[in-house]
Amino acid sequence: MHRHDWRELPASVRAAVREHCGDVVDTRTPDAGRNSHFAATLHLATGGTVFCKGVRVDSNAARTHRREAHVNRAIHTAFAPRLLWRIETDGWLMLGFEHVTGRHPSLTPGSADLPVIAETLSSLARDLTPNPVDDIPSLSHKWARAKPWHRLRDDPAPGLDEWTRARLNRFAALEPVAAELVTGHTLTHTDVHELNLLVDDRSAHLVDWAWAHHAAAWVDTAFLLIRLIQHGHTPAEAESWATTVDSWRAAPSAVDAFAIQIYGMWEHLRHTDPRPIREAPTRAARRWAMHRSGE
Template sequence: MHRRSWEELPTALRHAVEAECGPVLRAEGPSAGRNSTFAAFLHTADGTVFVKGVPDYERLVTVHEHEIQINSRLRDAVHEAPRLLWVVRTEGWLLAGYETVPGEHADFTPGSPDVPAVAEALSRLAQQLSPSPAPGVSPLRKRYARLAGWRWLADNHADGLDAWEKQHLDLLIHFDDEVQSILAGDSLVHGDIHQLNLLVHGDQVRLIDWAWSRTGPPWVDAALLIPRLIGEGHQPAEAEHLVSRTWGMQHASATGDAITAFAATIYGQWHRLAVEYPSPHREAAVRGARLWIQHRLSSS
């Protein structure tokens, strides 16, 4: 997606934004993010605001509308999410202004102090967002049904599967079918846990970009942290231990069978996306997911 600069936005749109935040002195693009046609830190005399959005004709406009809906509900509910400040919809664009969150992207490597801090933050969020404070949010199981990977890989990429995947293919497809039932739940889950969405500042952890949030069981976000940790060098058993005491993982729905089915589905989904949309940024996640499900099946 081609990212527009501040100067490239329609004049009337820029004036509408400045009516909310004050005259813009300087615009600075973010170091990450792929889902916004415009994204920038806008520096004004009164401070800095992070603004992002898309034209109304973009397919991802519904994603931005969803994030706005979620953040409007989270504004006073949790500290870990950035506050939504205002929304501008004019000149065929949708832009939202969010508070600027200080910090650096989380470090998931072994020994990093960020890891226990992130696990603790996800634990608090799981408890605070159960049940979901945002009504009408689509269930996570619908998204996972749409992106289920193993039957797609069997039908479209069978020659690319390795010996281990072929040996376990029937079981992996079964887990894809099973995960729809184990993802039932009324908690709001972020659903896209990775380093770029977690900002650490001292002892504070903030979770940004709620565009893919859905409702599901409260252990999902903690579980999504596990393959990310493995991908950064943690052993699977160690990664599981680091999140085992989170509130979500202590929930009654976080059974061993449920976590195993989820691990299999995550690997299939990410493997499929890596085949359909190859990118270097997927490699560590796919590797971590593969090692996680192999560990769980070898330990069962």
Template sequence: MTVRRAWDDLPGAARQEVERTIGTVVKAVSTPGGRNSELSETLWTDSGPVFCKGISTESPISYMHRNEIAVSPYLPADLAPRLRWHFEVGGWLLLGFEHLLGRHADLTPDSSDLPLVADAVTRIGVATVPRTATGEPRRISDQWSRALKREREFPTAPSTDPWTVEHASLLTELADLAPSFMEGSVLIHSDLNPTNFVVSDRAKVVDWAWWQTGAAWFDPAYLVIRLIAEGHDPQSAEKWAQQFEAFTAAPPEAITAFAASAVRLWERRFAHTAATEAARRWAQYRTS
């Protein structure tokens, strides 16, 4: 979790560079949410608003902003906001995005946003995969495997749900299989949740810091958890995801292993969040 800063907290050199690019900032409004940016503000000038996010270049998670810089040129304009500029100045890495009009997605049952969200997920699946600076793909299987390995190093937390404790061996066995099913070459966002969709006449997707390459079923499966968290039962959430061919074609054991791995990854750090409880309900459903 980063410490949020305001526009006026930036060094003078950083603010001057931004204003040389967009004009004098007459109003700065902090945006709620988001855990990975120290600066997250809508900057208003005489030419209109710009969304600006930033982080200290010394932050250990500044790489996440560099991930967004890397992926942005490959994202279609109808899928994600345009990255207008970025630079490092005064010890800060700053990114300026097209300002989107809209609201976060409503994923509750019968929401009219659900078809728009589905359309956005489809567009992610056919987007061009970025080239990284090293030429190596950013594999979700590698990231998931490392995260699961780290979790095994921690003892069971006192807050762990009794069902998770009772079924710890099964969950661990299934979770360990999950990365092997994630291999693939499709662009995936890997963090699709209501706040990462901006909905107007269609849904656009923001916050691409966690983009990866992998199996095409991953993003629809991730959204199953989010749908359950927003009031769907596991069966209806899976039915929604079945509109995606990749989800329907995935081996059943791949989906079960993914649900178990989400529980293993989130239970200790986010024990009582809606997403963790949803992942647990889904794992219970699939292993019952």
């Protein structure tokens, strides 16, 4: 996705943004994230800052940006940025958010960022239960429809490893169990990784709520586990860290079906939409699935 510079935006769009936040004297484009046609911290003549992101309304990304606006307008938590304004003009959807300072965390073993992230995940689960956002999709329903293991079983991808290939029938049979397992009444992010986290010494913020669903309170911690494995934790070490998150301690004693299903999601995506960025999380998800399978 081509990332536009502030000066490349239509003059009418820039004027609409200025109506909401005042004159823009400088912009800073983030290094991470490629899901928006425009994303930058706007430095204002007043001395303030706003984080602004935007997409063309005729793009596929417009749907997820609208969901993000819907979610951030409705949630009231100190651990997610507030939506300040939303503009739709001249073929562009522009969102202005409270600017959050911080850096992307380290997820490596022993990182001082991990206790801060655990506290944020605990607080978010408390703040967002029950789910405060109307008309938000259910993760359980999404997983019931997705059926990645059924698809891989019925049309095995070339290059699928032997361990996985030998278990396709078993994994496909677990898909309804996984869909039921994640049922819940918490607003969850479902895309928790280091590039969607901003930390300082005291707290962490979770940004980019475009894939929010209502689900069980513990699932965001579970989604982060494969990222910890990706960054050097063993599966057992990652699960040990998860016990420091309050909502994880209320999770079912066996999350085997979740681990296997999330691996199926990554494996199917890796074969149907191959990109280099898919490889590391798929390997990490496979390791967790093998661990939960006792292998």
